[in-house]
Amino acid sequence: MxxxxxxxxxxxxxxxxxxxxxxxxxxxxxxxxxxxxxxxxxxxxxxxxxxxxxxxxxxxxxxxxxxxxxxxxxxxxxxxxxxxxxxxxxxxQADADAGADADAGTEAETAAADHADTEDAPGSTRPWWRSRWLVVLAPAAVVAVLAVVAFRITSADGTESADPQAMVYEGDASKFIRDVTYPDGTVVEPDSQFVKIWEIRNTGSVEWRNRYLQRIDLPIGPEDCATPERIPINHTFPRQSVQITVTVRTPSKTPVDCKVRWKMVDSSGRVLMPGYRPLYFEVRVRK
Structure with missing residues (x-):
């Protein structure tokens, strides 16, 4: 087999x-x-x-x-x-098929909808207090939803959208997936070279073409990790993941901690997702 x-x-x-x-x-x-x-x-x-x-x-x-x-x-x-x-x-195609299945709904959802229709039908015996409680709780539910949305906006991680209005291209969105190599906190040798790789996902509706990660903590000093100022992002379709690679040279001085931050830009250097927090890596330089 x-x-x-x-x-x-x-x-x-x-x-x-x-x-x-x-x-x-x-x-x-x-x-x-x-x-x-x-x-x-x-x-x-x-x-x-x-x-x-x-x-x-x-x-x-x-x-x-x-x-x-x-x-x-x-x-x-x-x-x-x-x-x-x-x-x-x-x-x-797989996502489209999954979406079609989701549109069909589950048996539980259908049963719940039928149950709701039955309760709202004329002549139903729904207790009077249910309607009153719905009226009382509805405003509270709205407040709770707004609180959740506000929390997501203020506490999104490095690549989740903070403010859709801040996107250069409508429908642009990104999500951090994982550190493929050298997760944050990794100990590395001084005056050495390593290759950092992230994986992110295009979660929006815009194709990524001619995009880059631009280092934003410039200029660098003698205690900083040295990298190219800009690294390319491969052409990425919506709902596709992409791995981004950068070669890093550690400083000779030790002990120091290196944290390097990046923003997605176009070929002219324009920041494409200003509402997002930077993508970054962080390593500890130790002998």
């Missing part, structure tokens, strides 16, 4: 990984550690996930895999984009 990976992976992703494995074979099948050493930007474990994981890795990772195997970057980038679009289309 096929293993769980063969069952769970989309066909497009499985075919793409098979092509990458074939590229590695043609390059003499170097070890992933040797490939990581040749790349200098990603770990051997990340390269291994490129051909064994359950999701399409970001182009930055695939590019390092291709470079280590001396493949044609432009050719592989075109293949990667094609697979990314196909996977996005499959996810959109």
């Amino acid at each position: 096929p293993g769980p990976e063969a069952v769970e992976r989309p066909v497009e992703l499985e075919a793409f990984m098979a092509e990458l494995r074939h590229l590695r074979e043609r390059a003499g099948e170097p070890s992933f550690r040797r490939m990581a050493a040749k790349s200098g930007a990603v770990s051997h474990a990340t390269l291994h996930l490129t051909v064994t994981g359950h999701r399409l890795q970001p182009w930055e990772t695939v590019r390092e895999f291709v470079r280590a195997c001396e493949g044609d970057e432009s050719e592989w980038h075109a293949r990667w984009q094609e697979v990314s679009r196909a996977l996005s289309h499959s996810r959109e």
Whole structure:
């Protein structure tokens, strides 16, 4: 029987990984550690996930895999984009199917609606006090809902919308998913290099094209972690997740704590979601 990976992976992703494995074979099948050493930007474990994981890795990772195997970057980038679009289309179709199922409603919801209709029907025997309590409690419920909305606005995390009116593009939205590498509080060596990867999701209705993360705590000092000022975000469709990679150099001084913050911008440097809190990473530099 096929293993769980063969069952769970989309066909497009499985075919793409098979092509990458074939590229590695043609390059003499170097070890992933040797490939990581040749790349200098990603770990051997990340390269291994490129051909064994359950999701399409970001182009930055695939590019390092291709470079280590001396493949044609432009050719592989075109293949990667094609697979990314196909996977996005499959996810959109799955979401649409799920939405259709949700519209049908559950038996419990239908029963509840029927029950409500029965209670409101002429000649029903609903106790008089229920209507009075509804009148009394309705204003309180409205106040409670407004309080919840206000709390979400003031206490949203790094990538959840704080104020929809502040969006440059109507329908733009983002959500932080996870730290793929180096979660906050990780201890790292001084004067060393590591690769930070986040995963975020396009939860809005706007495609992300030509977008970047712009570092906002500039200029940097001798006790700060050094990074590029701007890092690219791959083209991301609505409801699609994307991984963003940045190479970080730690300061030689220790002990210090590095916290680097970023905002999503367009090619002109315009902040696209000013109502959002920054995306960031935080590491502890220790010997």
